[in-house]
Amino acid sequence: MKIVIISPDHDTRAWEDAMWDENQDLEIEIYPDDTEREKTDFILAWNPPEGVFKHYPNLKVVASMGAGIRHLTKNKSLHAEVTVTKIEDDQLIEDLQYFVLTSVLNYCRNIPYYVIQQQQKNWNRISYHRPKETHVGVLGLGNIGLPVAQLLEKNNFKVSGWSNSEKEIENIDTFAGRDQLPNFLKELDVMVCLLPLTDDTEDILNKEVFNQLPEGAYLINVGRGSHLVESDLLEAIEEGTLSGAALDVFQDEPLPKDHPFWENEKITITPHTASVTQPSSVAHQILENYKNLKQGKELKHTVSRKKGY
Amino acid sequence: MKIVIISPDHDTRAWEDAMWDENQDLEIEIYPDDTEREKTDFILAWNPPEGVFKHYPNLKVVASMGAGIRHLTKNKSLHAEVTVTKIEDDQLIEDLQYFVLTSVLNYCRNIPYYVIQQQQKNWNRISYHRPKETHVGVLGLGNIGLPVAQLLEKNNFKVSGWSNSEKEIENIDTFAGRDQLPNFLKELDVMVCLLPLTDDTEDILNKEVFNQLPEGAYLINVGRGSHLVESDLLEAIEEGTLSGAALDVFQDEPLPKDHPFWENEKITITPHTASVTQPSSVAHQILENYKNLKQGKELKHTVSRKKGY
Structure with missing residues (x-):
C-alpha cells in the first residue's frame, strides 16, 4: 500500500501523521523523493508543479487535499482518464x-x-x-x-x-x-x-x-x-x-x-482562514478511496472534470 | 397634556418628533426651560441632574428613555412614591x-x-x-x-x-x-x-x-x-x-x-452601540403610559425600585 503526496508549498507532516493513525501498514512517499513512479496509482496533491503527472504513467486517482480541484485539473500533464476526487468535510x-x-x-x-x-x-x-x-x-x-x-x-x-x-x-x-x-x-x-x-x-x-x-x-x-x-x-x-x-x-x-x-x-x-481542513478529520476518506481503488469499487467524492466541481 | 423631558446631555429632538408623530395635541417642554413645574406629573428622563426632582412636588411618573433606570433611582431627589418605568423595546x-x-x-x-x-x-x-x-x-x-x-x-x-x-x-x-x-x-x-x-x-x-x-x-x-x-x-x-x-x-x-x-x-x-433605542419605535409606549396615568389605569413597564429592575 503506497500513497504519494505532491504538495511542494506545504509541510505535509500533519497529513502523514493523520494517515498513519488510520493505517499503520501504509507507505507514504513525498514528491520529489518518491520511488518507483511507474507503479504509483494514487496521489494526494495540492498545487502540484506543472508537468509533474507525466512521471506517473499508471496513475488512476489524484485526490485533492481540499474542496477545490482546479489546481489539479489545470495541470496539463493530468490525463483525462485519471479520476479526480475532492475533500468533503x-x-x-x-x-x-x-x-x-x-x-x-x-x-x-x-x-x-x-x-x-x-x-x-x-x-x-x-x-x-x-x-x-x-x-x-x-x-x-x-x-x-x-x-x-x-x-x-x-x-x-x-x-x-x-x-x-x-x-x-x-x-x-x-x-x-x-x-x-x-x-x-x-x-x-x-x-x-x-x-x-x-x-x-x-x-x-x-x-x-x-x-x-x-x-x-x-x-x-x-x-x-x-x-x-x-x-x-x-x-x-x-x-x-x-x-x-x-x-x-x-x-x-x-x-x-x-x-x-x-x-x-x-x-x-483575513489570511485564508475561513476554514482550515484538519488532516485528522479527513484522512479516513482518502484511505477509504484508496481501498475502493484497490478493490475495484466505486470511488467517493469524485469530481466531474467537465463541470469542474 | 404635557410631558417634560429632562436629558441635558442629549439632543432631544428625535424624541420630540416621535411623540408628536403619535399625538399632535401633546405639549412637550424641555428642562430647564419648562414652566409651571408644580403641575408637572409626568417626566421623560435620561441622566437627570442630581436634585432636579425637588422642583416637581406633584410628580407621579418618571419614564426612563432606555432600559436602564439606575440613572433615575440614584438621584436622591426622586421620591419613593414616584413610579419609575423603563423602555421595553x-x-x-x-x-x-x-x-x-x-x-x-x-x-x-x-x-x-x-x-x-x-x-x-x-x-x-x-x-x-x-x-x-x-x-x-x-x-x-x-x-x-x-x-x-x-x-x-x-x-x-x-x-x-x-x-x-x-x-x-x-x-x-x-x-x-x-x-x-x-x-x-x-x-x-x-x-x-x-x-x-x-x-x-x-x-x-x-x-x-x-x-x-x-x-x-x-x-x-x-x-x-x-x-x-x-x-x-x-x-x-x-x-x-x-x-x-x-x-x-x-x-x-x-x-x-x-x-x-x-x-x-x-x-x-465599541462606543455604546450594541443597541440604540430609536424614539420612533418606543414613543408609543411612553404616551400610552401617560394616558394610563391620566385615566387612573395601571402603568406598563414599571420597575421595582427595591430590586432595581
Whole structure:
C-alpha cells in the first residue's frame, strides 16, 4: 500500500501523521523523493508543479487535499482518464458557515471600522444594519453555499441565492444561470461568493457585476482568489459602487507586501482562514478511496472534470 | 397634556418628533426651560441632574428613555412614591442579541487581531474556535439576557446562564445566586454581562470573579460600565487571567482620551452601540403610559425600585 503526496508549498507532516493513525501498514512517499513512479496509482496533491503527472504513467486517482480541484485539473500533464476526487468535510462546511456569518455581522456592525477608530482614540458612533433589513446574496448553492445561505436565513437575514442550475429552497429566493444574474444582483446589500472555481466562474466578481448591485453594496469573497478581478474591486470602492469588502482569498497567497489591498481601510483581509481542513478529520476518506481503488469499487467524492466541481 | 423631558446631555429632538408623530395635541417642554413645574406629573428622563426632582412636588411618573433606570433611582431627589418605568423595546432586544453574537464570533475568529495585523501587512494565521467547542456564560437571564443566550444556543454554542432567581431553560445550563456563581464560572470560555445595574451587581466584574474563570477566558460587557472594575480588567489581561475583552459600555462615556483601554490591543472598544433605542419605535409606549396615568389605569413597564429592575 503506497500513497504519494505532491504538495511542494506545504509541510505535509500533519497529513502523514493523520494517515498513519488510520493505517499503520501504509507507505507514504513525498514528491520529489518518491520511488518507483511507474507503479504509483494514487496521489494526494495540492498545487502540484506543472508537468509533474507525466512521471506517473499508471496513475488512476489524484485526490485533492481540499474542496477545490482546479489546481489539479489545470495541470496539463493530468490525463483525462485519471479520476479526480475532492475533500468533503462537514467540519469545513460548518467552519465556512460561521466565518461567513461573522463577516456579514461585521459588515452590519462596522467592527473593522471601530477597531481602526480605537487606535485614533475616537468615540464616533455610526448607524448599524439589522439582519432583517439586510439582503444577502449567496453566489453558489452547492454543498457549501447552501448551508451558508441557510444559516444566514436562520439568523433573520433576507437571503437570495444564485447557482448554475435551478434550485428550490425554503425561505430563500433562488436564481439560476447568467440570464437571471442581473435580477439576483439588483437588490443585494451584501454579496457572498462561494462558487467553485471553473472556467465559467473565473473573474466573475468584476466591474460589470459590481455595477449591477445597488450602490454601496458590500462584497465578501470566500471562494477563490481567481473569482475576483482585484483591480475592478479597487476601482469600485474608489468610486463608491461598493462600500467595501471582506476577502479571505487572493490571487497570490500570502498576499504580497506591496499589494494595495493591505492599506485599504474599506477592505478587511483575513489570511485564508475561513476554514482550515484538519488532516485528522479527513484522512479516513482518502484511505477509504484508496481501498475502493484497490478493490475495484466505486470511488467517493469524485469530481466531474467537465463541470469542474 | 404635557410631558417634560429632562436629558441635558442629549439632543432631544428625535424624541420630540416621535411623540408628536403619535399625538399632535401633546405639549412637550424641555428642562430647564419648562414652566409651571408644580403641575408637572409626568417626566421623560435620561441622566437627570442630581436634585432636579425637588422642583416637581406633584410628580407621579418618571419614564426612563432606555432600559436602564439606575440613572433615575440614584438621584436622591426622586421620591419613593414616584413610579419609575423603563423602555421595553423588542427592537432593542434583537439588536443586543445580534451584537453579542457578533462579539462572540469575533472572539472565535480573531477578527480584531486580523484588522490590526492588516495594518502591519502581516499574513499570520492563528487558530480559530468553533461554536460547538466554545462555552459561553451569560450573566443575567432577564428579558435581554435570556433571548441572547437562546440565540447563541441556536448557533451551536454551549451556553450557560446565571441569574438572581432560579430558572429552567431548554438546552441551557442555569445557575442562580452567589452560591452557584463559582460553578457557573469555572468552565466558561467567554463570559457575557447582561445584568441590570443594581447595588448587588455593581462592580461584579472584578478580580475575584475573573480568577474563578478558566485561564485565558474572554469578557464581553454589554451591561453597564459600572458592572466592571476597570483596573481589575487591565490587571487580569496583563497577567493572562483573561485573554481579552470586548467592551461596549464604560464608567465614563465617551471614554476619556487618556484612558488606558484605548491602547490595549486585547480590548475591543465599541462606543455604546450594541443597541440604540430609536424614539420612533418606543414613543408609543411612553404616551400610552401617560394616558394610563391620566385615566387612573395601571402603568406598563414599571420597575421595582427595591430590586432595581
